[in-house]
Amino acid sequence: MVRPRESFDQRLIVASLEVSPKPSALRWLQDVFGNAVALAKFDARGDVLRIESNVCVEHSPHSADEIKIERYARHYPFTYASEDMPDLLRSIERAHYDPDRRVDRWARAFLNATHRADTLDMLRRMTAHIHAEFSYLRRYEKGIQTPIETLSKQQGSCRDFAVLMIEAARALGFAARFVSGYLYNPTERRPLVGGGNTHAWVRIFLPGSGWVEFDPTNGIVGNSGLIRVAVVRDPAQAAPISGSWRGRPGDARGMSVAVDVHCHANGPPAANGGAMPSPE
Secondary structure (H helix, E strand, O other), X not given: OOOOOOEOXXXXXXXXXXXXXXXXXXXXXXXXXXXXXXXXXXXXXXXXXXXXXXXXXXXXXXXXXXXXXXXXXXXXXXXXXXXXXXXXXXXXXXXXXXXXXXXXXXXXXXXXXXXXXXXXXXXXXXXXXXXXXXXXXXXOOOXXXXXXXXXXXXXXXXXXXXXXXXXXXXXXXXXXEEEEEEEOOOOOOOOOOOOOOOEEEEEEEEOOOXXXXXEOOOOEEEOOOEEEEEEEOOHHHHOOOOOOOOOOOOOOOOOOOOOOOOXXXXXXXXXXXXXXXXXX
């Protein structure tokens, strides 16, 4: 799952996928969320598996000021429209065990004394709080911290922060999804963290604007600097590379991942001699 999704704010101009050793079969499909998935099969041995994706994307940034919310949903609490609920229910369901309701209490701390709040302001404050009060920690080991672990440690990776915010939003009744993609710095006015490999953030459904991006790792509200690749209900559904292989126990010597993102303000570069542009 390395091919960016296409939408009104993100248009895929060119894309190539090179796999070595060459697969005996390579085909594309769309999963249940509409993400592009490439399936490769091999019939020969190899010493190294190399997967290289080169894409050029036209990206239209939208800031928090451009988020419009229907009048009935501007203040929390509110109820999603009846026609939307059947499609949102699975994204509202909690995914992590929280017997002491620690995540619930943490999420409700962003409400006022009467348990109400301006909807967008509350979600912005939650995003900003994680960014300001939690320490970013690049983690290479498998898995994701539970939301309770992240609250206890006050630190984590981008995927840990995303899962915490998803569970907090769901605790308040919002539909929230996990996003995996690429990060770039369009203005370079402040440093961003989480780049160099895939990045993770959150999408929350807000009536009037639909699915809206929130990046608690960098305190971003809106899609500025965020290139969506996979949008899923559970992080396990967004693994960039997954599969199985046969070999000896000592054959797995390690893995390296690199994401190189360039911003071309004057438009995409022309392909030279058949080579695709660097990732955008």
